[in-house]
Amino acid sequence: MTLIERLKDEQKAAMKAKDKPRLGAIRLAMAAIKQREVDEKITLSDDDVLAVLTKMVKQRRDSAAQYEAAERQDLADAELAEIKVLEEFMPQPLSEDEVVALLDAAIAETGAASMQDMGKLMAVLKPQIQGRADMGKVSQLVKAKLG
Structure with a gap:
């Protein structure tokens, strides 16, 4: 089952369960995926969908941090709830040891x-860790190894 099919199935289940917060997060993801498909006039693969979801999670983390800094915990909680829903569709995150092992193999x-x-190194690493690790932290590890 593709990632888009899983999203559609979960969207239907959320509608039936009348789970509005979950349904809203899934609809946002579907809209972002559809927008990219229309903009680029392509059908997205699972890797492309994963990239869209990763970007959405990153945006929500940034927003939650800004809301918390502005002492708007209610809005931060809403963003964090959306992150939880989106992360259900992403692969299991890698531990730092696993990232280091992949980095050493790529080197x-x-x-x-x-x-x-x-x-060159990031071109080899990125497909292996896309959506499974924070690329900013991976970049720091790469700089530490090569620097």
């Missing part, structure tokens, strides 16, 4: 030795 594969090789 061995590409022969990366300096910061100039970071692009």
Whole structure:
């Protein structure tokens, strides 16, 4: 079952259960996916859908942090609830040890030795960890290894 099919099935289940917060989060995800399909005139693969969901989670984390800084916990809680729903459709996150292991394997594969090789290294790493690890933290690890 593709990721879009899972989203559609969960959307129907949320409608039947009258779970408005869950339904709203799933509808937002479906709208973002549809928008990208229309904009690019393509049908998104599971990897593309995962990239959309990852971006949505990142946006919501940023929003929640801003709401908390502005002492609007009610709005932050709404964002965090949406994150929980979206994360159900994403693969299990990698531990830091697993990320380091993948990074070491990618360095061995590409022969990366300096910061100039970071692009090649990230090109190999990104498909393996997309949606499963924070790319900002991965970038920091890469810089530490190559720097």
